[in-house]
Amino acid sequence: MLMIKEDDYRKEIFMETILNKYATNQISYYVENLEAAARAHSALFGSGPFFYMDPMTNKNVNYRGKKIDLTMQTAFGQFGGLQIELVQILSEPNPYAELGHYGFHHFSNWVEDFEGALREFADAGFEPLFTMQSGAGLQVAYMDCKEKWGHYVEIHAPSVKPFWEMIQKASLDWDGKDVWRKLG
Numbered sequence: 318m319l320m321i322k323e324d325d326y327r328k329e330i331f332m333e334t335i336l337n338k339y340a341t342n343q344i345s346y347y348v349e350n351l352e353a354a355a356r357a358h359s360a361l362f363g364s365g366p367f368f369y370m371d372p373m374t375n376k377n378v379n380y381r382g383k384k385i386d387l388t389m390q391t392a393f394g395q396f397g398g399l400q401i402e403l404v405q406i407l408s409e410p411n412p413y414a415e416l417g418h419y420g421f422h423h424f425s426n427w428v429e430d431f432e433g434a435l436r437e438f439a440d441a442g443f444e445p446l447f448t449m450q451s452g453a454g455l456q457v458a459y460m461d462c463k464e465k466w467g468h469y470v471e472i473h474a475p476s477v478k479p480f481w482e483m484i485q486k487a488s489l490d491w492d493g494k495d496v497w498r499k500l501g
């Protein structure tokens with residue numbers, strides 16, 4: 318007979334609760350080639366259109382306790398009610414490579430209280446893989462849930478909602494053409 322300690326049971330419930338508490342609004346993939354991945358995702362799922370940005374270097378990244386510069390390029394599209402983020406990393410060290418493969422990397426949750434959410438995840442046994450502050454001042458953390466669930470969970474404030482609404486709105490009348498679009 319399997320015996321579960323009460324503390325382990327409570328911790329298990331708490332872990333599920335923190336994921337149910339926040340709205341998942343994005344699925345993110347770590348990709349080798351941004352444009353090829355966008356076109357393939359669109360062809361398979363009908364997602365899109367995908368808006369891409371020029372590569373950016375963020376110098377405000379803390380990766381497992383060490384400050385690093387992270388150069389990445391991203392593209393964003395829409396799949397039903399979820400935003401799809403594609404991420405290509407152009408620098409080393411590369412925290413995205415920790416999963417050991419390209420493909421699904423994390424889902425993203427909006428949190429009203431960033432510091433409070435960090436504490437909740439820590440209380441449930443999850444520490445950040447990395448944290449960063451965007452050029453626009455957005456605090457972001459990628460919580461390391463790899464051992465438990467096989468992926469990461471991104472948390473940040475909903476301050477980018479207007480950007481995400483623009484991506485979603487573009488998908489509503491989209492005719493399936495012009496999949497790859499420069500943001501700007």
